[in-house]
Amino acid sequence: xxxxxxxxxxxxxxxxxxxxxxxxxxxxxxxxxxxxxxxxxxxxxxxxxxxxxxxxxxxxxxxxxxxxxxxxxxxxxxxxxxxxxxxxxxxxxxxxxxxxxxxxxxx
Numbered sequence: 614x615x616x617x618x619x620x621x622x623x624x625x626x627x628x629x630x631x632x633x634x635x636x637x638x639x640x641x642x643x644x645x646x647x648x649x650x651x652x653x654x655x656x657x658x659x660x661x662x663x664x665x666x667x668x669x670x671x672x673x674x675x676x677x678x679x680x681x682x683x684x685x686x687x688x689x690x691x692x693x694x695x696x697x698x699x700x701x702x703x704x705x706x707x708x709x710x711x712x713x714x715x716x717x718x719x720x
Contacts, residue, residue: 620645661701674709678702 617639626640641649681701 616649617641620649674705678705681705 620642621638621640622642623640625642626634626638629638629640630636684701686700
């Protein structure tokens with residue numbers, strides 16, 4: 614939300630109001646929205662890749678966690694579904710804990 618607020622301009626808000634957008638808007642240009650979309654899509658792909666790497670390979674767990682912390686939490690609109698995008702760092706830690714517990718139990 615802060616990113617959208619920072620990218621919005623009064624000129625864009627004025628134009629969008631004139632075209633019926635109403636008062637509740639950020640006024641972000643379509644060019645900036647396109648850049649944000651690419652960034653979010655890339656981060657989502659990176660999030661999924663980090664989860665796969667950190668979960669499947671114990672040796673890569675620490676580098677995957679470090680990269681997940683750098684990109685932060687990823688928000689993805691899944692529409693009307695019950696799907697959620699897990700936070701990569703939290704998911705990797707949770708799975709690593711599960712893996713260590715299973716190893717302790719000899720499974």
